[in-house]
Structures are given as structure tokens and as C-alpha cells.
Amino acid sequence: MTLRISRREVLRDAFGVAATVGIGPILAACGQPTAPAPPEVPKGKPEESKPAAAPAAATSAPSKPASAAEIVYLNQSRGQFKAMSTLAETYTQQSGVKVTIDSPGPVDYPKKLQAASQAGNMPDAYYAIGAADMTPYYKAGFALNLKPEMDKGWKKNFQPVILDLLEWRENNAFGVPPGIYHAAWEAISFGILYNPALFEKAKLDPRKPPATTQEFMDALKALKGAGVGGFAVADTNIPQFLQTYASNWLTDEELDATFAGKAPWKSEAWTKSIQLFADMREAGVVFNNTLNTNNPDLERSFFNVNELGTFYTGVYSIPVQVTTAPEFTAYTAFPVPKTSDAKQTIRSQGGPGKNAVVNPKGKFVDETLKYVKWLTEKEQQQVFMEMVPLVPTNPEALDPSKISPQLAVFAAELDRLQKVPTPRTGPVNEALIKGVQSLLLKETTIEQVLEDADKAQKG
Numbered sequence: 356m357t358l359r360i361s362r363r364e365v366l367r368d369a370f371g372v373a374a375t376v377g378i379g380p381i382l383a384a385c386g387q388p389t390a391p392a393p394p395e396v397p398k399g400k401p402e403e404s405k406p407a408a409a410p411a412a413a414t415s416a417p418s419k420p421a422s423a424a425e426i427v428y429l430n431q432s433r434g435q436f437k438a439m440s441t442l443a444e445t446y447t448q449q450s451g452v453k454v455t456i457d458s459p460g461p462v463d464y465p466k467k468l469q470a471a472s473q474a475g476n477m478p479d480a481y482y483a484i485g486a487a488d489m490t491p492y493y494k495a496g497f498a499l500n501l502k503p504e505m506d507k508g509w510k511k512n513f514q515p516v517i518l519d520l521l522e523w524r525e526n527n528a529f530g531v532p533p534g535i536y537h538a539a540w541e542a543i544s545f546g547i548l549y550n551p552a553l554f555e556k557a558k559l560d561p562r563k564p565p566a567t568t569q570e571f572m573d574a575l576k577a578l579k580g581a582g583v584g585g586f587a588v589a590d591t592n593i594p595q596f597l598q599t600y601a602s603n604w605l606t607d608e609e610l611d612a613t614f615a616g617k618a619p620w621k622s623e624a625w626t627k628s629i630q631l632f633a634d635m636r637e638a639g640v641v642f643n644n645t646l647n648t649n650n651p652d653l654e655r656s657f658f659n660v661n662e663l664g665t666f667y668t669g670v671y672s673i674p675v676q677v678t679t680a681p682e683f684t685a686y687t688a689f690p691v692p693k694t695s696d697a698k699q700t701i702r703s704q705g706g707p708g709k710n711a712v713v714n715p716k717g718k719f720v721d722e723t724l725k726y727v728k729w730l731t732e733k734e735q736q737q738v739f740m741e742m743v744p745l746v747p748t749n750p751e752a753l754d755p756s757k758i759s760p761q762l763a764v765f766a767a768e769l770d771r772l773q774k775v776p777t778p779r780t781g782p783v784n785e786a787l788i789k790g791v792q793s794l795l796l797k798e799t800t801i802e803q804v805l806e807d808a809d810k811a812q813k814g
Contacts, residue, residue, distance in 0.1 A: 419451035424722040427455045429471070429481035431464040432709055434674035438742040442735055450729075452722050472497060479717040480727060483537040483710050486778045490529045492712075493536055499713040499720065500534035504728070509538075512731040516772050517542055517748045520706040528615060528777050538727050539707030540736050541671075542746045544768035545595055546688045546703065548657060548666045548761075557581035557664070564689035568631065571692040575640035578664040585640030587657075588667040589650040594779055594787045595704050596667050596691070601628045603697040607774050613812075614777040620808035627694070629791065629801045636795045645792045651675075658683050667691070670765035671708065674743045688764040703768040704775075707748065782811035 430439055436458050443454035457478065459467045465488065471477050477497055483489050492498055501509070502522065510518055517539060523531045551561030557577040565571035575585040588596050598610065604624035605613075612618035613625070635641050642663055643653065654672055657663045658680040666672075676683060693701045711727045713720065729735060736752035739745055746766045747753055758766060779787075790804030 419449060421453070422451040422722070424719040425453040425455070426479040426717070426719050426723045426726060427457055428711060428726075429464070429468060429478040430456050430458040431461055431482040431484065433458070433460060434671070434678060435709055435739070435743055435745075438739050441742065442730065442738060446726060446729060450725075452719075452726065454726060468492075477714050477716065479714055479719055479723040480711045481714065483712050486529060487781050489536070489712075490531055493523075493531045497712070497714055497716060498536040499715040499724065500532070500536060501538055501713065502533075502535040504724070505535055509728060509731075512728075512733075512736075512749045513539075514542065514748055514750050514769065516769060516774070517707050519774060520772075524776055537707070537710040537712045538731055539710035539748050540731050540739055540745075541708030541710070541743075542705070542748045542766075542769055543669050543671065543708040544703045544705035544746070544765045544772060545592075545599060545667065545669050546690050546765055546768060548668060548672065548686055548688045550657070550661060550664055550686050552685060553578060553581070553583045553661070553664045557583060564687075565692050566689075567692050568694045572634065572638065572640075575635070575665070576638055579638070579640050584642035584656065584663040586635060586665050586667070587642040587648070587653050587663055588646060589648060589653055590646050590788050590792065591784075592650070592667060592669075593646060593791050594784045595669075597625070597628045597787060597791075598704050598773070598775075598779070599691045599701065600631060600694075601625055602699055602702045602773060603627075603694045604699060606699060607702075610773065611775045611777050614775065614779050614783075616812050619805075620783075620812060621802070621805040625805055625808075626801055629794065629804055632791050632794060633801060636797075641795060645795045647792055654679070657686075669705075670746055670762065673759075673761050673765075674745065676761075677744060687761055690764075690768060700771065702771045702773045705768065705772045708745070780812065782814070783808055786811040 428439070428443075430436060432439075436456065439456045439458075443456050447453050464482070465484065468481060472492060472495065483498075489498075505513075505518065513521070518535075521535045521537065521539065523529075523533055523536065525533050527533075547564075549561075549564055554561040554574070557574070557580065559574055559577055565574050578585045601624050602610065604627065609618065609624075613620060613622075632641075642656070650668060650672065653663065653666055653668070654675045657666045657672075658676045661683070676686075690703065691701060711730065713723050713727055717723055731749060733749055733751040736747035736749040737754070737757070740747050740752060740754075740757065740762075744759060744762055746758075746762055746769070753766065755763070786807040787804070790799060790807055793799040794801065794804055
């Protein structure tokens with residue numbers, strides 16, 4: 356099965372980059388397979404956007420003479436293109452350094468980055484996707500170790516949990532030298548979006564979202580009875596959901612042991628996690644049948660068509676609503692419900708999201724580093740928060756009075772993010788995704804799904 360790489364695979368362990376990081380995150384997705392053979396540079400046009408209104412800071416700052424430095428940031432995110440372009444104009448006005456935002460789009464991004472590395476024309480800064488995808492670039496010396504700068508004071512721009520997840524540790528599973536190789540301005544967490552109007556149609560109290568697994572299943576059955584789509588999750592996010600649900604029984608250390616191959620996937624906690632999908636299958640409440648659907652399609656079902664009651668996704672889906680369905684604001688979110696026999700407090704997967712890697716082989720390394728630092732300052736992060744919107748990594752930028760109700764639910768999850776240093780591998784993610792989909796078709800058993808995950812873990 357081929358995994359699609361998209362902006363959401365920050366989640367796949369976007370957090371994975373970090374803590375080993377991990378995650379996953381985010382973000383992430385969805386583990387990351389080893390980079391494929393060099394593709395041709397895509398010929399697709401960059402994404403087009405209507406000009407966004409410049410923030411107040413951009414209009415009041417005096418212009419500086421043009422500098423000889425011209426830096427390029429290779430951007431993966433469609434949702435952040437307007438904010439990145441607006442801030443690039445502001446930075447050029449303030450510093451005299453020209454900044455170009457090159458946006459091939461999320462699908463073509465990995466291919467373009469790889470083609471650039473092999474053609475010897477890597478951008479000055481670029482977006483870090485998942486841990487496994489970025490490892491070849493880090494080992495090839497295309498990423499500046501930012502930890503020395505963090506230790507000098509830059510770390511004040513990051514919430515401690517994000518900084519912790521950004522750092523690659525000694526003896527990590529990917530063999531990357533210890534350090535921090537990208538700076539994030541977005542914090543990712545996961546949760547379940549829900550449509551209160553559809554809850555009312557199903558005679559459910561929209562002010563009381565499900566807090567337990569039993570309440571969640573009862574709500575999904577009520578939605579089905581009202582002719583409404585029950586639960587959906589994108590195929591690439593199946594592993595994230597399982598990891599979050601498994602935290603009902605497993606500590607972060609126990610999760611990490613599984614991903615590091617020190618503990619088996621065939622265990623009670625993972626069995627119970629996959630059992631939830633089997634229960635959903637028997638209740639007939641899975642909206643997208645075999646979960647063989649991507650996030651963009653599910654976002655359309657939830658935000659535009661309003662045919663889906665609950666949708667597990669990352670905070671990165673909220674900007675999609677702002678862009679594609681700005682009139683639909685009557686939705687909110689709740690954390691993945693806890694189970695009645697939980698041994699632990701259930702914890703979201705998450706971590707650093709959109710970010711920048713500084714290329715130490717670029718022509719303007721110092722200027723690029725200054726630009727990336729500037730993006731993580733309070734004022735710029737507030738521009739991201741308001742324009743995208745997103746949850747900023749800078750604690751000073753996270754203003755409760757300015758954050759939307761939807762973002763607030765995801766921001767609250769940052770206090771209990773999983774801290775799992777080792778990310779899931781690409782083969783394990785593929786085994787879990789394919790296994791759950793086959794389980795929903797009654798083509799396999801829970802035991803076989805976990806046996807396949809163990810085999811994938813061992814390589």
C-alpha cells in the first residue's frame with residue numbers, strides 16, 4: 356500500500372522529527388518511508404492566492420535599503436501561503452532582505468525538495484516533514500543544528516513541550532546526530548471535530564460532547580439513526596488515533612518501547628485500541644466505510660457538505676474551514692474520549708507543526724537564520740494565529756482573548772501531549788492502516804493486524 360504524503364503528515368509524527376523525536380505530531384500526519392529515487396522536478400504552478408491584508412506592523416515599519424541577500428523558503432502548506440507571503444513582504448520592508456516563498460503544493464513538495472538536493476540547488480530554508488523523510492537531508496548536512504542558538508536564548512520563543520519534542524536525542528533510532536534541526540511556529544494536537552446541529556438532529560445535547568468511549572459509541576449510534584454520518588478519520592491518521600487511544604492504558608515510556616521495538620504490538624492495550632474499530636464496524640457507524648479516504652475529502656464532508664457528525668483530525672484542519680467554508684463556524688471539538696478501564700490519563704499525540712529548516716550550505720546562512728528567528732517572535736506568530744489560524748508555539752503569542760473557540764480546544768491539549776521520543780516507522784504505519792481497513796472489511800482479525808505490525812517493526 357502506498358502512503359500519500361501531505362501537509363497533514365505532520366502528523367504522522369511530525370513530532371517524530373522532534374523527539375527523536377517523534378511525533379507524529381502533530382505533526383504528522385503516518386510514519387515516513389525512506390525517500391524514493393530522485394524524481395524529476397515537478398512542473399506544477401505554485402499555488403495562487405489573493406493578496407492578504409498586511410498586518411499593522413507591516414505598514415508602520417520603515418523600509419530599509421535593499422540588501423544583496425535574497426533567500427528562498429520552500430513552503431509545503433497551502434493554508435499558510437498567504438501568511439507566509441505577507442510576512443515575507445514585511446520582513447523585506449524591515450530588513451532589506453528579499454524573501455521568496457516557493458510553494459509547489461503539499462503533494463509535489465517532497466519530490467521538489469528531493470530533486471533540489473540532488474541537483475545541488477537546495478533552498479535557503481525549507482519545511483521539515485516527518486522524521487524518516489528528513490533523516491537523509493539531516494545526515495547529508497542540509498540542516499543547521501539550531502540547538503546552540505536555542506541555548507543562547509532563542510528557546511524563550513517556544514513552549515517547553517514543543518522544544519523538548521524538537522530535539523533529536525543521543526542514540527536515536529535514525530542515527531541522526533543530536534540536535535535541533537528545525538524551528539516550528541505551529542503547535543499541533545489532535546481531537547474530534549463535531550457538528551452541534553447534527554447532534555441536535557440526533558436528539559443529542561450539543562453542549563455535552565462525549566467524554567467516555569461508551570458515550571461516544573452511543574452518540575455515533577444516535578447519529579446513524581438520524582441518517583447522519585457517524586465517525587471518520589483519514590487513512591493516514593489511523594495510527595495517530597490508535598496511539599492516542601492506547602494512551603488510556605500505556606505510559607509514554609511504554610508507547611516509546613513499542614515504537615523502539617522493545618515491547619510487542621501484540622499486547623492488551625493495542626488489542627483494545629483496535630477493538631474500538633471492530634466495535635464501530637459492528638455498529639455501522641463508520642462514515643467512510645473502510646477508512647480509505649484522505650483528509651481533504653473528509654474536510655469537505657464536514658465543513659462544506661455538513662454530512663459528517665464527528666471527524667478525528669489535527670488542528671491543521673481549522674484553517675481549511677476558514678479558507679473553504681468561512682460561513683460555517685458553528686462547530687467545535689472534544690478530545691478523544693477516555694475508556695472506563697483506563698489506567699492512564701488519555702493524551703493527545705502532537706507537537707511541532709509548520710516550521711523551517713536552515714540550510715547551512717546556502718549562500719546566505721546568517722540572513723536565513725535571522726529570518727527564521729524573526730518568524731518565531733511574538734508579533735509574527737500572532738499574524739500566523741490570526742491569518743491561518745493556528746496555535747502558536749511562542750507562549751507570549753498565545754493570547755486567550757484572540758484565539759477562536761475551535762482553536763482553544765486544541766490549544767488546551769498542549770498541556771497533556773504525549774512525550775514519546777521514538778516515532779512509529781513507515782512500515783509499521785502501513786501495517787496498521789492496511790490492517791484496520793482489512794478489519795473493517797472482515798478480511799482479517801485484530802490478532803493478525805498486530806502480528807503484521809510486529810513483523811513490520813522487526814523489518
